[in-house]
Amino acid sequence: MTYLILGLILWVAAHLFKRVAPDLRARMGNAGKGLAAVGILAGLVLMIYGYRQAEVFNVWFPPAWTVHLNNLMMLAAVFVYGMSATKGRLRGAMRHPQLTAVKIWAVAHLLVNGDLASLVLFGGLLAWAVLEVVVINLSEEWDRPQPGEAKKDVILVVITVVMFLVITLIHNWLGVWPFPG
Known part of the structure; x- marks a missing residue:
């Protein structure tokens, strides 16, 4: 630890x-x-x-249904993270898409992992992302970018699905299958 x-x-x-x-x-x-x-x-x-x-030290035991919520939240996290690079209509929809994605990712993982190490890791990264947003907001102004073409958002959706599948395969390679059987 x-x-x-x-x-x-x-x-x-x-x-x-x-x-x-x-x-x-x-x-x-x-x-x-x-x-x-x-x-x-x-x-x-x-x-x-x-x-x-x-060492695995269980603090709580997540119910089985949280796996489905985690997967949905992870899909949303990948999409929101991708919003930082989009040139579509969603460009500028939120100020901190990458940090927002980290927060979604952290909460999703806290839902399905009840061991102490997971609480420290995902809870720590959640706290960092919240702190980072506060510090950035206090230190600099934001000029909202102008929205682009809607077809770029369609590309974002396709990239999101592909990246979600890649992340799923990486989890499988690491020995964690994210979908219940």
Whole structure:
């Protein structure tokens, strides 16, 4: 669990570096970007390693139906994440689509995982995403982008389905089949 917690701390610190110490970050130039990238990657590796090594300690036992809700929420999370890159009508529908997707993803995973390591990992990333939105909103203005063509949103839906299938296959490869049998 130590590696998991250290990974979360490193992840949060590296992501907040630009906002918490903007002058230092600016003076560092590209080295600051590199430091943040290394911190984020190291945090991710530590979180994955720590999560996989953590002893299973069940805090609660999720009901079976939460798996279906999780899968629906995951489809929504992939779609919302993709909204950050769309050039369609949905462009600018929300200020923080990637962080909103992380929040949806975290809640979805909290619904189906009742062990302590999952609560720390997914709850920690949920808290980080909420904090990140607050910090960004306090530190900068937002100019809502103009909507684009509706056909780009159709492409987003297709990409969402493909990415959801890829994520499902990755989960299967890791030994977690996300659909009840």
